[in-house]
Amino acid sequence: MTVSSFKSAYKLITGAGATSHVREEVERLQMKNPLIVTDAIIEKTGLLQQVIDLLGEVSYGLFLEVEPEPAFSVIEKCKQMFNQNKHDGFIAIGGGSAIDTAKAVSAYATYTGVLTDLVGTNLVPEKGAPLIAIPTTAGTGSEVTNISILSDKEAQVKKGIVSDYLLPDVAIVSPEMTRTMPASVTAASGIDALVHAIEAYLSVHASPITDSLALGAMKMIAKSLPKAYANPDDMKAREQMATASLMAGMAFGNAGVGAVHALAYPLGGRFNVAHGVSNALLLPFVMKWNKIACIDRMKEIAEALGEQTNGMSENAAADLAIEAMTRLCEQVNIPSSLKTIEISEEDLALMADDASLIDRLLKNNPRRLSRNDIYAIYQEAYEGRSVQ
Ligand SMILES: NC(=O)c1ccc[n+]([C@@H]2O[C@H](COP(=O)([O-])OP(=O)(O)OC[C@H]3O[C@@H](n4cnc5c(N)ncnc54)[C@H](O)[C@@H]3O)[C@@H](O)[C@H]2O)c1
Ligand SMILES: [Fe+2]
Structure with missing residues (x-):
């Protein structure tokens, strides 16, 4: 260790x-x-x-x-x-x-x-x-x-x-x-917490302590975010989300976050997209990229998100994790592509230049990314979720 x-x-x-x-x-x-x-x-x-x-x-x-x-x-x-x-x-x-x-x-x-x-x-x-x-x-x-x-x-x-x-x-x-958070803020901030937990769990700096906080947070968010979004007065769901967000913060505050956050930053910096929304737009595509570096952990993420992986290959179980994340984003109505938030295709190159400089976060990511890899991920996110 x-x-x-x-x-x-x-x-x-x-x-x-x-x-x-x-x-x-x-x-x-x-x-x-x-x-x-x-x-x-x-x-x-x-x-x-x-x-x-x-x-x-x-x-x-x-x-x-x-x-x-x-x-x-x-x-x-x-x-x-x-x-x-x-x-x-x-x-x-x-x-x-x-x-x-x-x-x-x-x-x-x-x-x-x-x-x-x-x-x-x-x-x-x-x-x-x-x-x-x-x-x-x-x-x-x-x-x-x-x-x-x-x-x-x-x-x-x-x-x-x-x-x-x-x-x-x-x-x-x-x-x-x-309790007073509008649904859109419940959704965006809740997905941010989910991404903290996922990225901390996949970080090259993860430890047994951050792992248990991250997995615990994922379980709670998968169950409670749709409920808190559907009914703002569901105080059980609000309590679970508040605690999960704290736990995910403790996980990523020590293990770090990775490429989802690095690629999300230019969306916030250049286009003022809410932080949680920018993360959600990149999440499935960065996970697809990361998969070969951390397939065993992706299977564990699928399980934490409530998926049954019994009898499945690791590959299929890892894909299930991406599906579960995508479904959660859909349930809380997060936009599904960069083009739906009116980012133009010409912006992607500049965004890739910016993101490739965020070494502080990229170095935590389980798989390395060049500037061109980042550009290719932006192109996928531009077209949007549907991660086959
Ligand atoms: N320091 C860190 O560790 C860390 C981690 C992740 C994100 N961030 C940063 O945090 C910022 C995003 O924070 P956020 O997602 O919490 O959103 P936010 O603080 O930007 O708030 C979003 C909007 O929701 C409103 N709002 C907040 N709580 C409300 C409530 N209970 N009722 C009604 N309205 C409410 C706010 O007034 C604001 O208009 C970004 O700048 C992001 O980069 C920091
Ligand atoms: Fe964040």
């Missing part, structure tokens, strides 16, 4: 009503004036007010300008507010976009250089102010990872700040916070 380390948020608080612990965590972390980082939609749903009510007498500030797939400019604005009002901690309430904004600002608030200095791996010089993450989507796992993903609008690419100093101090994962 090779040596591997495992990291997560310092403390996890999970289950229905877990947010009721927010005040004691604020006090434990000695935050006297935290900045709540969120967006106007979370304010409208009433979720923000629920957390504010729980804070009681604690004084706080509000940053409501988080945008999906946050741009560098959002981080600059949030940093300015944090420093101007002398905040001493963060409470991020929202999806991956809000949590990633707070993580980036915690790294950047006291830094005297420019934000782009911190983009890359292990470039954050010290731990910033403490951070409590309260996810309202069940997808990114950002509440337990050491990554903040931002959009560089000028270069039209998504970039990551990766540092263990970004690991949140507390993740409060309370399923009722996800």
Whole structure:
């Protein structure tokens, strides 16, 4: 067995009503004036007010300008507010976009250089102010990872700040916070969690610890995502999805994600496609490519996704895994091809150039990909799902 380390948020608080612990965590972390980082939609749903009510007498500030797939400019604005009002901690309430904004600002608030200095791996010089993450989507796992993903609008690419100093101090994962998600967000973020689990399981850096989290998450997502999508008030399904997303986050936060994410990034960076949708569009085609490198593990994925593989060849069982993933994407109405989201065939070459540079993720993938292999996968994804 090779040596591997495992990291997560310092403390996890999970289950229905877990947010009721927010005040004691604020006090434990000695935050006297935290900045709540969120967006106007979370304010409208009433979720923000629920957390504010729980804070009681604690004084706080509000940053409501988080945008999906946050741009560098959002981080600059949030940093300015944090420093101007002398905040001493963060409470991020929202999806991956809000949590990633707070993580980036915690790294950047006291830094005297420019934000782009911190983009890359292990470039954050010290731990910033403490951070409590309260996810309202069940997808990114950002509440337990050491990554903040931002959009560089000028270069039209998504970039990551990766540092263990970004690991949140507390993740409060309370399923009722996800109840108000629109169906499209339930679907996209849920597929993102599925892809985290699948890519972590197939990663060359997978370990027995990440494997059990990844397989457990896959089982829960296969059963619960269609239910949560079909009925937003199915709180059992919401609870399973919130927990599965956390587990998938712990799996990929340590094993890494691979080519699905690398090929999805240019869709987010250039065309603002929601992160989970971009992953879903690439998933079957990258898996078809990966199959010969990890056929035994693909069979195990098929089983985790609820397929019967008794008496089947490994080859047929691996194909069944791809079918099961594809069916799940269809059940939750994710677009089925790049052309249906109005990406033109001429864009594929530039996307392949961008994706081939994302070595940070491509190196985790079980099968190597050249720039031309990536281009061929984009061509398949352009035509769409129907993976024979
Ligand atoms: N840091 C990580 O480890 C990591 C991992 C995966 C993805 N990401 C990043 O996270 C971002 C995507 O995050 P996401 O999928 O959670 O979506 P999101 O945070 O971008 O939110 C999507 C939309 O849903 C709304 N929303 C969120 N929760 C809601 C709720 N409960 N009720 C009503 N509306 C709600 C938001 O206001 C927003 O408009 C991307 O930028 C992606 O790159 C980060
Ligand atoms: Fe993701």
